[in-house]
Amino acid sequence: MNHKVLLYSLNVHFGATHAVKGVTLAFPENSVTAIIGPSGCGKSTVLRAINRMHDLTPGARVSGSIALDGTNIYANNVDPVAIRRRIGMVFQKPNPFPAMSIYDNVISGYKLNGRIRRDDADEVVESSLKRVALWDEVKDRLRANAMELSGGQQQRLCIARTIAVKPEVILMDEPCSALDPIATMKIEELIEELKEKYTIIIVTHNMQQAARVSDVTAFFYLGELVECGDTPMIFTKPEKRQTEDYITGRFG
């Protein structure tokens, strides 16, 4: 399997805090990689490094390299905006644009960047909403405000908005932690489907979820990568003691 994204001795500092320590890790293409670990271990920080979100945090420093299809996205001549178009992100709390309708939220990536032809827009909205299995629920009220949707629907809308701009990689930072079990199940089914087209990296604190949705699992502890491997292996026969302790619930 190809490696879509490759972290190589990645370090992230926030001022004096060394949040991510020399992580080298590969994310295979068209599969789901779960990042697990106790809170504060740097999961979000690693994830946000992958689409250069730290660029805008004062005091944040990223070193090492991250390759996307073999090209270092931290190289000097790389435009972070172009990278973010190829690497989309879904956040912990559903965050649709509150001033926009459902329809406009789906095409927000285009609208905020300029214009989109009406026909194209209709087509993008329908196909994106169908992909996230939201079309049937909202097709009669596309002009309604996005905030009228339930939390789970909002999160699927956010995923629709992300895939509408046709990224190659989708980062998800605990996308279900604000959702109820049924909405969570729907998102998990969705992730399963999305991996056919996209490379997915999901942070989760829910180990059952990691076991259910991911092909590969990476376990982080105190900013370091402890262990990474095929999900069934990590959950049944982890190599490291720390991993085993965490998975069996002895800490974390």
Added chain:
Amino acid sequence: MSRLTFRHAKNGCMTFLMGVFTLAVLIPLILIFAHIVRMGISSISVDFFTQIPRPTGETGGGMANGMVGSALLIFLASCLGIPVGVFGAVYLAEYGGSRISTVIRFAADVLAGVPSIITGMVAYALLVVPMKGFSALAGAFALALIMIPIVLRTTEEQLKLVPVTLREASLALGVPLWRTTLKVTLRSALKGVMTGVLLAIARIAGETAPLLFTALGNQFWSGKLTEPIAAMPLQIFNFAISPYEDWHRLAWAGALVLVTVMFGLSLAARYFGRTKQSGL
């Protein structure tokens, strides 16, 4: 038992005191407004809104030129003050955190505290002297200087209230920072920004001192922005200190109109401030 009685007594006392203080705040406002209405209402007529002042000795006339002049001054001042204030605030809130932003913030606070007569003198030195004459432009410039810190600080506060998650949502879609700032952050803070703008306009609508040696005032219509121009507060001031009974009446009427407009602006500002943020 006795302690409970004491507590009730204390409670009653405090409630009474608070009522007194509330009244102490309200009474001057009511007195001022009532007095202005009583003195001014009889002189409000169609002429007042359509005529310019008559020469001394003649009765009648109005303040039409002052009202139009004030509106024009406010418009011109807004053209400079609102963009500078808003974009200054955007810089502080979105790209700040550096030493420059500390300096800008400090400068804005100092500017806000400068007596308005000094602002007028600055505009005099910067515009009136080089242009060799009093003008609407100089007056508008002086008013803009007063607007800028008000708009800047209120806008900055509003921008800070926009959740980071909204900005990140936009950035993560591959929208450049400047577009995100304009179309997401500023858009979400729009109502709060409007409140700041309205309060700033209400503030400059009544300013007299900065116009004294900039716009100067004019008994007639002015044809060019480079000429002295009439303004409501100036006309009220000039008429009030004149020895003519008829001008005194016009001054009261002008005061009534000005206070009513400012009252309206404050209400509108409250309306925008009260309803939930447009974007949120």
